[in-house]
Amino acid sequence: MPKLQIPIESTTLGNGLRVVISPDRAAPIVTVGVYYNIGFRLEPRGRSGFAHLFEHMMFQGSENAGKMVHIKLVNASGGVLNGSTHYDVTNYFQAVPSNALERVLWLEADRMRALKVDGENLRNQRDVVKEEVRVNVLNQPYGGFPWLDLPPVAYRNWPNAHNFYGDFQDLDAATLDDVREFFKTYYAPLNAVLLVLGDTRPEEVFALAERYFADIPSNSLPPRADVSELPQTEERRGEVEEKFGTLPALAIGYHAPERRTADWYAAAMLDQALHGGRVGRIYRRLALEKQVAVDTEGGIHYPLGDAFDYNGPIQMVTRILHKPEFTAGQTLAEFDQVIGEIQEKGIGDEELKQVRVKFRSDYYSQLEGGHGGYIPRFGLMHWLACFTLFDREPQLVNSILDGFLEVTPARVQAAAQKYLVARNRAIVFRRPVAKGAA
Amino acid sequence: MAPATASREPAAVPALGPERPVVWPPRAEATLDNGLKVVLVTSHTIPKFTAQLLFRSGNAVAAREASGLAEITATVVRTGTNSRASRQIEEDLRRMGADLSTGAGADSSAISFAGLAEFSASLFELVADLARNASFPAEEFERERRQRLEELRIERVTPGFLAGERLRKVLFGAHPYALVAPTEAEVEGYRREQLVAFYGEHYRPGNALLIAVGDFSPAEFLQQIEKAFRDWPAGKPGQTELPAPPEVRGRRVHLVHLAGSVQAQVLVGNRAITRHHPDWLRLGLANSILGGAFNSRLVMNIREQKGYSYSPRSAVHALRQHGYLSIHAAVRHEVAAATLAEIFYEMDRMRALPVGEEELADARNYLSGVFSLGLGTQDGLAGQLATAYLNELPKDYLETYRDNIRALTPEDVLAASRRYFDSANAQIVVVGERKDLAEQAALFGDLEVYDALGNRT
Numbered sequence: 001m002p003k004l005q006i007p008i009e010s011t012t013l014g015n016g017l018r019v020v021i022s023p024d025r026a027a028p029i030v031t032v033g034v035y036y037n038i039g040f041r042l043e044p045r046g047r048s049g050f051a052h053l054f055e056h057m058m059f060q061g062s063e064n065a066g067k068m069v070h071i072k073l074v075n076a077s078g079g080v081l082n083g084s085t086h087y088d089v090t091n092y093f094q095a096v097p098s099n100a101l102e103r104v105l106w107l108e109a110d111r112m113r114a115l116k117v118d119g120e121n122l123r124n125q126r127d128v129v130k131e132e133v134r135v136n137v138l139n140q141p142y143g144g145f146p147w148l149d150l151p152p153v154a155y156r157n158w159p160n161a162h163n164f165y166g167d168f169q170d171l172d173a174a175t176l177d178d179v180r181e182f183f184k185t186y187y188a189p190l191n192a193v194l195l196v197l198g199d200t201r202p203e204e205v206f207a208l209a210e211r212y213f214a215d216i217p218s219n220s221l222p223p224r225a226d227v228s229e230l231p232q233t234e235e236r237r238g239e240v241e242e243k244f245g246t247l248p249a250l251a252i253g254y255h256a257p258e259r260r261t262a263d264w265y266a267a268a269m270l271d272q273a274l275h276g277g278r279v280g281r282i283y284r285r286l287a288l289e290k291q292v293a294v295d296t297e298g299g300i301h302y303p304l305g306d307a308f309d310y311n312g313p314i315q316m317v318t319r320i321l322h323k324p325e326f327t328a329g330q331t332l333a334e335f336d337q338v339i340g341e342i343q344e345k346g347i348g349d350e351e352l353k354q355v356r357v358k359f360r361s362d363y364y365s366q367l368e369g370g371h372g373g374y375i376p377r378f379g380l381m382h383w384l385a386c387f388t389l390f391d392r393e394p395q396l397v398n399s400i401l402d403g404f405l406e407v408t409p410a411r412v413q414a415a416a417q418k419y420l421v422a423r424n425r426a427i428v429f430r431r432p433v434a435k436g437a438a
Numbered sequence: 439m440a441p442a443t444a445s446r447e448p449a450a451v452p453a454l455g456p457e458r459p460v461v462w463p464p465r466a467e468a469t470l471d472n473g474l475k476v477v478l479v480t481s482h483t484i485p486k487f488t489a490q491l492l493f494r495s496g497n498a499v500a501a502r503e504a505s506g507l508a509e510i511t512a513t514v515v516r517t518g519t520n521s522r523a524s525r526q527i528e529e530d531l532r533r534m535g536a537d538l539s540t541g542a543g544a545d546s547s548a549i550s551f552a553g554l555a556e557f558s559a560s561l562f563e564l565v566a567d568l569a570r571n572a573s574f575p576a577e578e579f580e581r582e583r584r585q586r587l588e589e590l591r592i593e594r595v596t597p598g599f600l601a602g603e604r605l606r607k608v609l610f611g612a613h614p615y616a617l618v619a620p621t622e623a624e625v626e627g628y629r630r631e632q633l634v635a636f637y638g639e640h641y642r643p644g645n646a647l648l649i650a651v652g653d654f655s656p657a658e659f660l661q662q663i664e665k666a667f668r669d670w671p672a673g674k675p676g677q678t679e680l681p682a683p684p685e686v687r688g689r690r691v692h693l694v695h696l697a698g699s700v701q702a703q704v705l706v707g708n709r710a711i712t713r714h715h716p717d718w719l720r721l722g723l724a725n726s727i728l729g730g731a732f733n734s735r736l737v738m739n740i741r742e743q744k745g746y747s748y749s750p751r752s753a754v755h756a757l758r759q760h761g762y763l764s765i766h767a768a769v770r771h772e773v774a775a776a777t778l779a780e781i782f783y784e785m786d787r788m789r790a791l792p793v794g795e796e797e798l799a800d801a802r803n804y805l806s807g808v809f810s811l812g813l814g815t816q817d818g819l820a821g822q823l824a825t826a827y828l829n830e831l832p833k834d835y836l837e838t839y840r841d842n843i844r845a846l847t848p849e850d851v852l853a854a855s856r857r858y859f860d861s862a863n864a865q866i867v868v869v870g871e872r873k874d875l876a877e878q879a880a881l882f883g884d885l886e887v888y889d890a891l892g893n894r895t
Contacts, residue, residue, distance in 0.1 A: 027813040028458035064449045075733035076800035078807010097807045099455040106452050127745030135768040139701040141595050244595040279528035294588040354532040361535025361554050364484040369815045376814025
């Protein structure tokens with residue numbers, strides 16, 4: 001297997017802003033991202049959903065680019081853009097023809113320097129976010145399952161356990177002062193990384209970054225809040241009503257090992273063996289062989305992210321929609337059979353070999369696309385950002401794969417025995433109240 | 439006064455730099471003796487390749503036999519061949535680091551696959567096996583049929599699905615494009631022999647197109663493909679005549695009641711055109727201005743000014759024989775009528791006034807720029823090639839698209855808007871709570887009410 005040799009250059013500006021570049025001049029397009037080291041985990045108490053609402057506000061105007069100007073200029077340059085809020089980062093990104101690079105850097109610098117929004121913008125985006133929550137959660141079958149349902153059951157510490165999309169009364173309570181305070185506290189150069197990938201030269205980007213970003217003042221960051229969890233001593237269970245769907249569902253989440261520990265590498269291979277599509281052990285047994293389930297999916301940080309893009313407690317999650325003629329207990333018993341089997345008998349050399357190949361193949365695909373693929377190199381950008389902000393080591397993108405490919409069968413089995421145990425898990429049952437369309 | 443440190447930053451937007459030429463990679467094309475057409479394009483972004491084996495037959499040609507027959511056939515194709523059981527297929531795929539999916543739409547069926555370039559020969563062998571020797575094991579068929587039934591029940595409570603299904607029924611009537619999904623009874627009625635017959639008739643090399651994009655040498659790939667597919671006996675299906683869709687005249691409102699809704703799914707549509715119609719690019723540009731981009735009129739109005747909806751958009755949909763356009767927004771119940779008023783205002787504004795030069799230039803840039811983003815990923819490129827070849831678009835479609843878009847004028851946009859944003863004959867679908875919506879919906883035309891199963895109430 002050839003070593004990955006993605007070209008990566010990086011620097012840090014005087015104000016603390018990290019700049020990471022990965023040039024590739026094959027096509028005349030460039031992907032630009034700005035990642036802030038703040039996600040919904042650390043939003044203020046009493047302001048659930050605020051980190052995401054704030055993300056919307058970053059499109060509402062800055063000192064020299066008023067409301068909709070950023071969006072208009074990127075679209076009018078032939079590009080697409082978006083932002084998203086995660087556990088531990090919030091990102092803003094665009095893919096544009098490379099002749100728009102300077103324009104995009106100017107826009108990103110302007111909103112990092114001086115967000116300029118008013119009460120009308122806030123009211124407007126509060127309404128928009130509520131419709132977003134309705135369309136994605138409240139008015140959809142299995143909406144928010146399990147990404148909003150599991151954390152309150154699995155965790156005890158508010159940063160990990162609250163409603164990340166936001167209770168409507170908390171969204172209503174958000175003020176313009178909250179917006180200004182959040183911006184001042186977390187949206188500082190010291191807490192961010194700028195990424196430029198594709199058709200550009202590193203010298204050009206360094207010069208432009210210096211020109212547009214270097215004089216943005218930086219303030220010191222507050223001490224990082226304690227997001228740790230006390231050790232769990234027994235299984236946790238919860239129930240949520242399913243308003244629309246007819247199938248009962250359950251989700252099981254196990255606390256995953258800490259990032260970049262030996263157990264974490266093993267857990268990722270275990271995850272691939274369990275959740276890797278139709279050949280994964282869980283889908284194979286529950287959906288294909290026993291035919292208890294209609295669908296199963298899962299993974300570390302499922303369904304929001306992957307094994308790399310978080311910086312605090314996270315779970316390996318399995319989501320199961322099962323047939324109504326089976327009870328939740330019977331379904332869980334089948335799931336437990338799968339877990340018991342890998343704990344007792346481990347994983348064979350041939351299966352692990354396949355898992356390694358698939359893991360490597362998936363890793364490449366993520367680098368190239370990810371996120372639906374409409375942003376070229378989205379995955380490379382995303383991982384470079386996380387490795388920079390969490391690990392201060394963007395080059396990990398080229399080397400981290402090695403650690404997964406060295407995992408042995410014994411380590412996979414040991415990880416299953418250590419982590420996939422009842423006292424380390426939470427289960428949420430989503431129970432239908434309706435009998436289907438009529 | 440601004441602080442001195444900020445003085446270096448110019449307040450004016452930097453101009454766009456000189457454009458680097460967009461060069462579409464050369465394509466290697468070949469037709470095997472059995473009629474299988476092959477298109478190969480290199481892209482070295484990652485050491486993988488992505489491919490699609492496409493058949494020019496979908497649910498529409500099989501509608502008289504069974505609704506959704508192409509789809510269930512595609513689903514069961516991957517579950518067994520004469521020499522490989524389902525588990526073998528899935529393990530072989532994992533061994534090659536490959537992903538594979540099968541599916542069908544109205545006009546085509548597809549086996550889509552991607553994997554590590556180092557295992558390409560084995561992956562082509564496996565796909566050829568699925569395309570030629572699928573065995574449709576009875577127990578796999580039964581299991582997939584049951585899965586489909588459960589999926590249908592979830593679709594029947596999904597607002598976006600219900601809205602799209604109703605609009606297609608209204609716009610296409612007796613034409614099979616009206617059928618987005620089968621009924622539960624139709625799925626219960628599927629017989630294994632129907633799948634086998636559809637497969638035997640339509641999964642033929644003369645009906646197929648193999649597109650591959652990735653990190654390979656075209657000559658070597660062509661050799662592997664020859665080896666895997668050359669023994670596939672020639673053949674292609676006969677033509678199927680489909681009934682004409684109705685002339686849809688007069689604005690009507692179709693309310694689908696979904697109990698417990700906390701939001702209204704609003705969808706407005708007209709029949710439109712195929713990709714072969716001379717107005718196709720003109721309509722695409724008009725759509726982009728109306729609601730096809732983030733920076734479009736519908737988003738600016740309904741989202742950014744009014745706050746009614748998270749993601750209002752418009753889209754043009756080309757099917758092989760016909761096309762349609764749609765405008766959608768998910769909004770709180772109390773502003774359903776207000777949203778419809780804005781949708782019709784924006785449609786009519788497109789028809790009444792020529793678009794200004796700056797807005798037009800922005801939209802032209804948007805479409806031509808976004809098109810070139812397809813060069814950035816293997817999947818993006820494969821998708822564009824599939825569109826061009828499956829629809830038999832002109833040879834230089836990809837290469838000339840950007841120039842053709844940039845040549846369009848305000849008159850083109852106005853003419854296309856007048857022809858297709860036909861507000862007087864637009865069909866309106868609203869999905870949500872009947873009691874909260876009926877009165878608002880009826881303001882816009884004669885009202886018909888349906889339940890989620892599609893029955894008039």
